[in-house]
Amino acid sequence: MNIPNQRHNDEPKWPIGSEYLCGMGAGLLSVCITFPINKLMFRQSVWGFDAASALRQLRIEGIGYLYRGVGPPLLVKPLSSSVMFGSYNQFYRMLSTENNNVNGFDFQASLLASLLSGATEALIATPFERIQMILQDGRFNNQYTNMFDLFYQIRRYGIQEYYRGFRITVLRNGPSTFLYFCSLDYCEQKLFQPSSSSSSSSSTITTTTQINNQRITNEFMRKFITGAILGGTISTLIYPLNVIRTRIQVQPIGTKHMSIRQAFEQLYQERIGTSRSLVAGIHVNLFRSFLHWGCLTAISDFIRNKINYN
Numbered sequence: 001m002n003i004p005n006q007r008h009n010d011e012p013k014w015p016i017g018s019e020y021l022c023g024m025g026a027g028l029l030s031v032c033i034t035f036p037i038n039k040l041m042f043r044q045s046v047w048g049f050d051a052a053s054a055l056r057q058l059r060i061e062g063i064g065y066l067y068r069g070v071g072p073p074l075l076v077k078p079l080s081s082s083v084m085f086g087s088y089n090q091f092y093r094m095l096s097t098e099n100n101n102v103n104g105f106d107f108q109a110s111l112l113a114s115l116l117s118g119a120t121e122a123l124i125a126t127p128f129e130r131i132q133m134i135l136q137d138g139r140f141n142n143q144y145t146n147m148f149d150l151f152y153q154i155r156r157y158g159i160q161e162y163y164r165g166f167r168i169t170v171l172r173n174g175p176s177t178f179l180y181f182c183s184l185d186y187c188e189q190k191l192f193q194p195s196s197s198s199s200s201s202s203s204t205i206t207t208t209t210q211i212n213n214q215r216i217t218n219e220f221m222r223k224f225i226t227g228a229i230l231g232g233t234i235s236t237l238i239y240p241l242n243v244i245r246t247r248i249q250v251q252p253i254g255t256k257h258m259s260i261r262q263a264f265e266q267l268y269q270e271r272i273g274t275s276r277s278l279v280a281g282i283h284v285n286l287f288r289s290f291l292h293w294g295c296l297t298a299i300s301d302f303i304r305n306k307i308n309y310n
Helices: 018-047 051-061 071-095 107-136 147-157 166-191 208-237 239-249 260-271 282-309
Strands: none
Touching: 018 051, 018 071, 018 107, 018 239, 018 282, 071 107, 071 166, 071 282, 107 147, 107 166, 107 239, 166 208, 166 239, 166 260, 208 239, 208 282, 239 260, 239 282
């Protein structure tokens, strides 16, 4: 399959790489918008609740606990998004060769860059995701004051306690990063055919500013829709991995570490034959992913254009 992707061929005009700043700004805004939805999904995936039961649980806890656990993602999501966008593009430029390019895209370099970028992101994000999982679980509301208290208490169990779920996080990040970057431009071209009418002046648009504003708005919406559809699809495909990762990372500190296989077997034994689903929360995850990846794609592209062309 030919996947046109001109972004890979464009060298960044900013010395440290505009992709890092793009991911950081987009990740920060996305966390603020999607955290309550993410917490609802978390409760479903941990306990196998339906959306109504999980929502009822959050309502009982009260509005004061709605954003409990937002600290770690607010710190790490902009950083991990920055690493994902920046390191992928840097690794791709390092690994890409003219001999392997097909229509401006090096499939092998993209795959290796995705795996390296996913591992780099996991190395940074896993300790914060571990903290976030515990803080979002209502069982620990009275046990830990905040993320700083939890970070301090975990230290006595060693570095491995911070990195519960590292392997499955890498397993999740690599393929999803590859599917996202190698499909982004291809999907946009399939979803939005070039319009010949865009060059003709409309009677309602009389100034250059209005024309530019309309062009920016149209471009933003195209990127948002493309990122939302692509991200929602990828997140749905890898959602079972997220359920297993959540089960691993929500274990109390100091307990025996759980392997990927053990987590899957535990979930299977608990939920098969009951009303609780192995993929509980997948519908909420789809909605959250639409918002998250739509914002991430559109905002990062907007920032990139501002940096590179202003």
